[in-house]
Amino acid sequence: MQYKGYTASIRFEEEAKLLFGEVVGIADTIFFEADSVDSFIQAFHDAVDDYLAWCAEEGREPDKPFNGRILFRCESDLHKSAIQAAEAKNMTLNQWLTQAVSRQIEAEAGDPVVVRAA
Structure with a gap:
């Protein structure tokens, strides 16, 4: 799954009935989770947007995915x-x-x- 050039990994935890995600291919760590596919997609988008906003607030360049x-x-x-x-x-x-x-x-x-x- 991709958003703004970032890629997410997806893991399903059956017991908790949750989807866990991580943005891969960058040095920074970005995790997110949700309980449905639609909310997982939204959580991924929100996590990337939050990361980019945080980087802007801190005045630092966000990690770019390895190309x-x-x-x-x-x-x-x-x-x-x-x-x-x-x-x-x-x-x-x-x-x-x-x-x-x-x-x-x-x-x-x-x-x-x-x-x-x-």
Whole structure:
């Protein structure tokens, strides 16, 4: 579910008969809940609007959802080597870099990274 560029996750708690939501893809934490689908949608919209209003009151930029783009600058020789490595594996540079970053995160964090095809 999306609103103003923000995405919500949805979880249903059967015992409480409540829908719980969280805005995902940002560093700040925004939770909300409701007892029906319509009120859940409204609660999500209200939570995002409240967050944006709070940021404005505090004079700070609201977190923007991650868009999947990373500007990466490197030496020209490294750029050339990366393209050659990607071509050798019949991959685009983007695919190769995504795979390389995922492997590094897994090596450092020990958790597998789920990568969607780009």
